[in-house]
Amino acid sequence: MLTKLVNMDRRIVFILVALAVIIPMLFPISLPVSISEPTQNLYEFIDELPADSAIMLVFDYGPSSLAELNPMAKAILKQCFDKDVKVVGLTLYAVGTTMGSDLMKEIAEEKGAVNGEDYVFLGYRPGIELVILGMGTNIADIYETDFYGTPTTELPMMENITNYDQIELVVDLSSGNLTEAWITFANVQFNQQIAAGVTGVIISQMYPYLQTGQLIGLISGIAGAAEYEHLIQSHAKGTLWINVESFVHLLIIILVIIGNIAFFVQRKQEE
Amino acid sequence: MELFGIWIAAFLTLCIYSFLYKDNPFYRFAEYLFVGMTVGYGIVLSYHQGFIPFAWEPFMDVFTGESLFGLIKLIPIGIGLLFFSGLSSRHTWLIRFPSAILIGVGCGLAIPNVLRANIFEQTRGTIEPFAAINAGTLSGMEIFSAILMVIGVICTLTYFFFSVEHRGPVKWVSKIGIAFLMIGFGSAFGNTVMGRVALLIQRVDFLINDWLGSFVALF
Numbered sequence: 001m002l003t004k005l006v007n008m009d010r011r012i013v014f015i016l017v018a019l020a021v022i023i024p025m026l027f028p029i030s031l032p033v034s035i036s037e038p039t040q041n042l043y044e045f046i047d048e049l050p051a052d053s054a055i056m057l058v059f060d061y062g063p064s065s066l067a068e069l070n071p072m073a074k075a076i077l078k079q080c081f082d083k084d085v086k087v088v089g090l091t092l093y094a095v096g097t098t099m100g101s102d103l104m105k106e107i108a109e110e111k112g113a114v115n116g117e118d119y120v121f122l123g124y125r126p127g128i129e130l131v132i133l134g135m136g137t138n139i140a141d142i143y144e145t146d147f148y149g150t151p152t153t154e155l156p157m158m159e160n161i162t163n164y165d166q167i168e169l170v171v172d173l174s175s176g177n178l179t180e181a182w183i184t185f186a187n188v189q190f191n192q193q194i195a196a197g198v199t200g201v202i203i204s205q206m207y208p209y210l211q212t213g214q215l216i217g218l219i220s221g222i223a224g225a226a227e228y229e230h231l232i233q234s235h236a237k238g239t240l241w242i243n244v245e246s247f248v249h250l251l252i253i254i255l256v257i258i259g260n261i262a263f264f265v266q267r268k269q270e271e
Numbered sequence: 272m273e274l275f276g277i278w279i280a281a282f283l284t285l286c287i288y289s290f291l292y293k294d295n296p297f298y299r300f301a302e303y304l305f306v307g308m309t310v311g312y313g314i315v316l317s318y319h320q321g322f323i324p325f326a327w328e329p330f331m332d333v334f335t336g337e338s339l340f341g342l343i344k345l346i347p348i349g350i351g352l353l354f355f356s357g358l359s360s361r362h363t364w365l366i367r368f369p370s371a372i373l374i375g376v377g378c379g380l381a382i383p384n385v386l387r388a389n390i391f392e393q394t395r396g397t398i399e400p401f402a403a404i405n406a407g408t409l410s411g412m413e414i415f416s417a418i419l420m421v422i423g424v425i426c427t428l429t430y431f432f433f434s435v436e437h438r439g440p441v442k443w444v445s446k447i448g449i450a451f452l453m454i455g456f457g458s459a460f461g462n463t464v465m466g467r468v469a470l471l472i473q474r475v476d477f478l479i480n481d482w483l484g485s486f487v488a489l490f
Binding site for chain 1: 291292309312313316317320321324377380381384385387388389392393395396455458459462463464465466467468469470471472473474475476479
């Protein structure tokens, strides 16, 4: 029995995980969401911004990370449009360009925000450090046009936005190390306030920056996205998925415990 | 058209997950397609959003008489083209020039900022709570966290300090450092599991709601 457990075909585990995802998705239940301090801080920062102030939302991720980061982006955009906070969207990651553009359009349509007036999407420019540093002097020098070809200086929203001095906060949604580039160049060089939304893989790397105040807030993976949806009272995919995720985590914990017990008992028997 | 896109995406998703049973041609097809499309998309976008506005258009302005500023762009374009000298074994030495400039500019930009962001600020963050302890503004738990953090930093750095043999007290301090490292790795692993499971959930959501939902729409 124990030998069978230890040498169990990994495909049985895959089937169990699949069931732990499919069943709660077909029969969703609502689990309580507790808000972490870094997510709360970001929410409050944006919530306290006066109308017509501007934030920069950076889509530094591709399709392979949209499961975790799209719900965050949607929640932040909804909050900004509800609060009349202007959003300058851009990306330093080529693959994120069309995704960022589509996502901004989708939420803008839902909230009645107008391109060029309530939000702009500047698109992608290569050369990470140079783009971040260049925008500290003049955004229009780096992005002469927005993603759709309109000269940046002709966009009504950009009339009063020249550089980081008019940007209250940069929110970097990242699946890699680009948040560190924003901290290293925009925060250090221009004292720009930075917050981040990151995938589970890099959450641990971000905590030292929170502790020093280099990040004013942090949304951590799908759990953070669910927290943010809870804060803006708009429960969407993030909330649904974290409920499903809880069942998978429970299954993984059970499997780890069973696996360890079986391993140690078997070793003792062999001794 | 949207329905067609959903079916293509569903087919490719199932191709990728077929690897869970065993490696097969469908999985490889989807994998190569993904890699190829990502690279192709990146190149096209870099061309249109980088090369055209920063190099081609200013250069063309010279010929249309709009601005002579584009002439100066010949210098970086020329240096950049030297990267292609790597294709010829006789001229491959020329690649050193753009490489040297890239590394020099990169280091010049990064070193002072990285030092401040990752060394000075982190050191300040580690020490600063002790000023607050002195001022009496921290709670008991915050004081405990501040002390624990300093112990963790010292022990972990000791583990990576190889100039002294790890014997006696140094050995025990570095062992505590290992414990802190393990907790850090455990936290990173747990978060990674959360991230990977989220990817699975998103695809299953797509298959159930969008793909199977399209059957309902069809019939």
